Amino acid sequence: MARSRLTPERESELYATVIDLLGEVGYDGLTMDAIAARTRSSKATLYRQWGSKPELVAQSLRHHKPVRIAEIDTGTLRGDFHEMIRRSDDCRMEKDSAMMRGLAHAVSENPELLQAMRALLIEPEMTGLDLLLRRAVARGEVDAGNPALGLVPHMMIGALVARPLIEDLPVDQAYLTTYVDAVVLPALGAP
Amino acid sequence: MARSRLTPERESELYATVIDLLGEVGYDGLTMDAIAARTRSSKATLYRQWGSKPELVAQSLRHHKPVRIAEIDTGTLRGDFHEMIRRSDDCRMEKDSAMMRGLAHAVSENPELLQAMRALLIEPEMTGLDLLLRRAVARGEVDAGNPALGLVPHMMIGALVARPLIEDLPVDQAYLTTYVDAVVLPALGAP
Incomplete structure (x- = not known):
């Protein structure tokens, strides 16, 4: 069965949103719900693709190239x-x-x-x-x-x-x- | 009616605990419950004496003289x-x-x-x-x-x-x- 993966553009958008939210609410305040809501994606997609909040944050940092x-x-x-x-x-x-x-x-x-x-x-x-x-x-x-x-x-x-x-x-x-x-x-x- | 106030020693202890907890769990993770539990005081006392978490934290900072x-x-x-x-x-x-x-x-x-x-x-x-x-x-x-x-x-x-x-x-x-x-x-x- 084909799993719906995010396009690279959507992925970039999502990482940028994580970085924004991190600055706005801090790591403790950052929830998968808030990320899902702001990026209009499902929590199931987030968990399927990244497993957990720390992994998603780590990937967002990696993407956020200095x-x-x-x-x-x-x-x-x-x-x-x-x-x-x-x-x-x-x-x-x-x-x-x-x-x-x-x-x-x-x-x-x-x-x-x-x-x-x-x-x-x-x-x-x-x-x-x-x-x-x-x-x-x-x-x-x-x-x-x-x-x-x-x-x-x-x-x-x-x-x-x-x-x-x-x-x-x-x-x-x-x-x-x-x-x-x-x-x-x-x-x-x-x- | 006399209100039970904390002694200055207990107050110092309490402020020190707030500073410790702040370092351990961060501001967002700091709860009045945790402060009450660790200092073995009642939440009612904390709220009566300091009103709110930001005020208690501010007072603890003030007490924590550099x-x-x-x-x-x-x-x-x-x-x-x-x-x-x-x-x-x-x-x-x-x-x-x-x-x-x-x-x-x-x-x-x-x-x-x-x-x-x-x-x-x-x-x-x-x-x-x-x-x-x-x-x-x-x-x-x-x-x-x-x-x-x-x-x-x-x-x-x-x-x-x-x-x-x-x-x-x-x-x-x-x-x-x-x-x-x-x-x-x-x-x-x-x-």
Whole structure:
């Protein structure tokens, strides 16, 4: 018997909806019912195709591809960071910030979800950042022994998470550019 | 008719339990039932004394006094930061980090809770940090126009939130000291 599978377009739409809902209601508040209602699909389809909420969330994260950092190569570290920010539109950054806050607690309770988030979201970003930083070291812009080299993801997560908490303002390109210029590059001793 | 009020000791215990539970189950998962059960008090007492969950959480945050940063004055910015970290024991920092992750999403949905968290937790820390930074500027350790001066809380929140997400390790004194020396002081151009 043929099983009704979603088309790739419908699947993309569904993943995007999961990311939106994650930002709106958080992981605990995210229900299969709400996903089914907003995407106008049946819960049976969701369970048949993804098995469970953690798996569906993990797949949505995987689909929610971050900006491909590794492709960026402007010739300077400052240029690379600015290009990375330029490629992320403001709306997308706000969603990422909301999604990260939505997941912040859930991942500490769900080892599988933390694993998925780390494998799908954090590690590719870190690999991309790492490549970008290694090129800066090779060009002599950053000292190979600089202890801030391993802390760039921490600084960037701080930028994303802290802005709405402290200033009640969304993360946008202007703010992130200021943050990179004022914090990340000076910590790295980069021009 | 005399109403049974909690003793200050019982009240402190209760606030500490709320902070613990917040780190364990997150804001959405925190129920008045669970608080009543763990503190062996009646739900009626909780509602009579605090009215609602957001108010009880806000009061618990208020009671959960951060290290009094403003009192610290070692004569150098590096010394002040190190002293600040020395006064926060590892267990406390892990709890703060868990609590922050537990609240991260909830505050974006509850303007009152965000208000409370900002007034009780973020603003005193920022005032304390600000004092410490202004003294460093007065001593000539940091340039008054350094754009990183306004971003120190963002860097510190990044340090607290990112460590468990990225490395699956708790925040501790050694890590925070490394972070301050490698990121915060260089961004400020401080010795």
